Amino acid sequence: MPNADASLPSARDRIFDTAYRLFYRDGLRATGIDRIIAESGVAKMSFYRNFPSKADLIAAFLNKRHESWMEWFVAAAEAKLARQSAGIEVIADVLESWFMQPDFRGCTFINTVVESGAEKDGEAWALALSHKEELRAYIEQLARRLALPRPKDVAGEAMVVIEGMIVRFQMTADARVASAGKRLLKRIQQD
Amino acid sequence: MPNADASLPSARDRIFDTAYRLFYRDGLRATGIDRIIAESGVAKMSFYRNFPSKADLIAAFLNKRHESWMEWFVAAAEAKLARQSAGIEVIADVLESWFMQPDFRGCTFINTVVESGAEKDGEAWALALSHKEELRAYIEQLARRLALPRPKDVAGEAMVVIEGMIVRFQMTADARVASAGKRLLKRIQQD
């Protein structure tokens, strides 16, 4: 077992952390292996010993991103729901706190699908779809808990608003996107 | 003046038409110059004689795309508005007819911003922003014509719904996105 005193993260961890940052910031295609290797201060063979190919690293990145983001989103939404007696419009507040992070660069999975172009059969596309489906299912379950009528429709409409808010803020960086989204979400429950 | 009988489009036109198709289908970064040259059946120097660089070709593509799309969208929306006495929810029907095209691959300008990554200072990003602003301004003017209260807010909310519909359909290819968007747009005017 090398590096037992943990004075330095393992080569695998340094590679993964660097890739995590660059993949999100610059995109999957724009981030080359050589760049990840250089910035993580690792030998090239240390990379290929830990990840058989770039596609494997991308899959690991997407899986981690999915877990981290969903965990954060659900926790933030549940906290807001417990504190105040409110509806699904709390989603807008949760998203807004995401937007305010200085390194916000949109949704990794939307970005992945866009970068995939016409190649819809890859693993990246499938991971993006399952991420969005898990988010949609959570909102549907939330709608049921709130006793909203037609929870499937509610979730479908909320997903349109969520994706719209993300893309709008990614392009304009205008905080009014959050309030517009909040008004849209509030009205979903008024029928 | 060569090629006067127009039996074959000029090299410039063949390059541009091929690039137009490939840039939209596969994305800007995934489409290489060599590929455009090969598929348009043109010599490499014929490309660089007509377009000083790939960036120039991209700018020409985005400008043309903006003009074509806006012209189509406004015409389709106005036609629907004239025929039936309806509100801004006609936007959902117009978008749906766009989604149904077999080569639909999302919005070029959303895709461009995503592909631009952290490079927000390029010409492509600026063209994407001005495209979205022109669309938003059209909807605000439409809201004024329909005598809706707070037309700026209406346009801001409608843009969130529009971007959400585009991204949702790009990912899921589910026709229910259009009806969800239509319900959201209808409710914007009910306050």
Next chain:
DNA sequence: TTAGAGCGATACAGATCTGTCTCATCTTCC
């Protein structure tokens, strides 16, 4: 008929991309 414009074909340069290979070094455990 001749000059020039447009174009095709192709080689080339230099950078970058993913991925493989070899060899030296360092740490840890036995």
Next chain:
DNA sequence: GGAAGATGAGACAGATCTGTATCGCTCTAA
């Protein structure tokens, strides 16, 4: 001390990327 595993350094291959240079053909206009 010695074996084994993890790592670093760097050369190398083959593909692809943007962009340049050269040569020759063809058609048009004067």
